[in-house]
Amino acid sequence: MSGLSGVLVYPNVKEVAFASLGFLKVFEMFRRKLGLADISYLPQDRTDEVVSKKKGLLLGASSRTEVSSFDVVALSVAYENDFVHIPELLGMAGIPPLASERTDVFPLVVCGGFTMSSNPLPVADFIDAGVIGEAEVVIDRLLGVVDNARVYARSKAELLEEIGGIEGVYVPTLGGKKVRRVWAETESIAAEPLKQEASHFGDMFLVEVGRGCGRGCRFCAAGNLYRPVRMRSGEIVMDRCADHRKVGLVGTAVGDHPDIVPIVEWLEGEGRRVGISSLRADQVSPHVAGLLAACGVRTIAIAPETGSERLRRRIGKGITRKQIFDAVSYLSAAGIRTIKLYFMIGLPGETDKDVEAIVSLVSELGGVRGKSKLSVAVGPFVPKPHTAFQWAAFAERKTLRERYKILREIRRFTGCSLKLASIDEAWTEAILARGDRSLSTALLEAAVTHRPLKTFLKQGRMRDPHEELDTRKPLPWDFIDSGVSKKRLLDEYAS
Ligand code: SF4
Numbered sequence: 001m002s003g004l005s006g007v008l009v010y011p012n013v014k015e016v017a018f019a020s021l022g023f024l025k026v027f028e029m030f031r032r033k034l035g036l037a038d039i040s041y042l043p044q045d046r047t048d049e050v051v052s053k054k055k056g057l058l059l060g061a062s063s064r065t066e067v068s069s070f071d072v073v074a075l076s077v078a079y080e081n082d083f084v085h086i087p088e089l090l091g092m093a094g095i096p097p098l099a100s101e102r103t104d105v106f107p108l109v110v111c112g113g114f115t116m117s118s119n120p121l122p123v124a125d126f127i128d129a130g131v132i133g134e135a136e137v138v139i140d141r142l143l144g145v146v147d148n149a150r151v152y153a154r155s156k157a158e159l160l161e162e163i164g165g166i167e168g169v170y171v172p173t174l175g176g177k178k179v180r181r182v183w184a185e186t187e188s189i190a191a192e193p194l195k196q197e198a199s200h201f202g203d204m205f206l207v208e209v210g211r212g213c214g215r216g217c218r219f220c221a222a223g224n225l226y227r228p229v230r231m232r233s234g235e236i237v238m239d240r241c242a243d244h245r246k247v248g249l250v251g252t253a254v255g256d257h258p259d260i261v262p263i264v265e266w267l268e269g270e271g272r273r274v275g276i277s278s279l280r281a282d283q284v285s286p287h288v289a290g291l292l293a294a295c296g297v298r299t300i301a302i303a304p305e306t307g308s309e310r311l312r313r314r315i316g317k318g319i320t321r322k323q324i325f326d327a328v329s330y331l332s333a334a335g336i337r338t339i340k341l342y343f344m345i346g347l348p349g350e351t352d353k354d355v356e357a358i359v360s361l362v363s364e365l366g367g368v369r370g371k372s373k374l375s376v377a378v379g380p381f382v383p384k385p386h387t388a389f390q391w392a393a394f395a396e397r398k399t400l401r402e403r404y405k406i407l408r409e410i411r412r413f414t415g416c417s418l419k420l421a422s423i424d425e426a427w428t429e430a431i432l433a434r435g436d437r438s439l440s441t442a443l444l445e446a447a448v449t450h451r452p453l454k455t456f457l458k459q460g461r462m463r464d465p466h467e468e469l470d471t472r473k474p475l476p477w478d479f480i481d482s483g484v485s486k487k488r489l490l491d492e493y494a495s
Pocket of ligand 1: 214215216221222
């Protein structure tokens with residue numbers, strides 16, 4: 001496809017873009033397949049290297065070619081709160097943000113990333129096509145069809161019709177026909193690009209150990225949308241790590257890799273430094289904690305999610321209070337400096353008592369933390385499509401604020417810090433995650449005026465995120481076949 005050009009655009013700033021291994025892998029695929037491939041991202045300001053000095057238009061970072069002159073403009077969107085940057089970036093590139101106003105065949109605007117598999121509807125008016133699932137499965141066919149359209153001068157309608165026939169591709173103009181989420185076989189998981197630019201992980205080389213998690217926590221979209229569990233062999237992971245002094249092991253459930261201990265033992269024996277952002281509490285043994293410390297890990301996160309055993313069971317987080325205590329004491333004994341503890345509030349069935357239980361749990365963990373610091377991070381639960389909790393209400397903001405007040409007690413504990421996520425940002429995320437096409441007006445207004453999105457999210461223009469959804473009614477994202485049956489989700493929600 002030497003005559004085809006494509007630019008991959010990340011809807012956030014450079015450091016975040018280069019920390020996304022999925023984004024880097026798709027760019028590597030573009031680089032190998034296309035005559036001209038480039039990368040771009042959300043500029044910090046008009047002096048950023050991806051903004052042209054004369055016209056102020058968005059550019060590819062290496063070629064300095066205007067984004068609008070590529071045949072394919074592909075956006076990769078991992079987080080719903082980045083949706084607003086889609087019309088913003090298209091506008092900055094001089095491309096009409098609304099697909100209905102783009103009559104030329106090129107540039108074709110394609111969107112991929114986790115949010116597309118979850119629910120692409122809020123941005124459906126801006127994109128020509130969305131990839132539902134993993135890029136490895138779709139990219140060859142998609143780019144082949146686009147290249148043919150270029151060579152044989154097909155019309156836009158013809159091109160979209162043909163793209164819509166590719167499994168795993170959603171074309172908004174073709175209506176709500178069923179799209180099956182596609183996933184790559186383990187051996188087809190794309191290799192890491194050999195050159196990775198510094199990101200907010202510093203100069204750590206990122207290696208994917210596998211995809212998918214079989215634990216089935218009821219709130220977790222990743223658990224359902226990266227199914228089935230696919231782990232790369234220990235040999236492949238070690239091979240990818242070769243030649244890199246600092247390695248970050250990434251994946252949906254890194255600690256569940258059957259060879260994770262031998263892999264980290266090998267890395268330690270080779271004198272490498274290792275990064276693993278989080279582990280489940282039930283995966284931390286004295287040996288694992290010691291290995292991590294020996295590989296230079298200074299901070300590690302575990303996620304009790306909530307304070308009481310009752311609510312932990314209700315949300316499907318199968319870890320016990322004892323396992324949390326053991327994990328903290330093993331990590332502390334091994335010399336891990338900071339143990340992050342992640343919690344959510346506003347979960348279905350939660351009461352003030354469950355939140356008080358978070359305070360008690362952290363207080364008691366203070367007794368086993370030794371010299372380690374406990375860094376507690378709490379955010380509101382956001383119901384996500386394709387999970388058992390997709391019908392649940394987003395808690396009232398007043399309730400969340402009151403529960404944050406209960407949690408502030410943690411700030412008084414020696415050796416503990418407390419970070420509370422923005423309730424407004426979670427509220428916006430809750431609206432976008434379960435939104436439909438009517439949200440495009442608000443997204444466009446926010447992008448054009450550069451005012452906060454929440455200004456345009458008004459009652460009457462969107463679904464109230466605080467309402468529980470009716471389990472008997474169809475959901476806007478039902479046209480995506482995620483591979484998990486709705487009946488199973490309903491059963492879990494009811495139990
Ligand atoms: S929260 Fe973690 S353990 Fe639970 S399903 Fe999601 S990835 Fe798996």
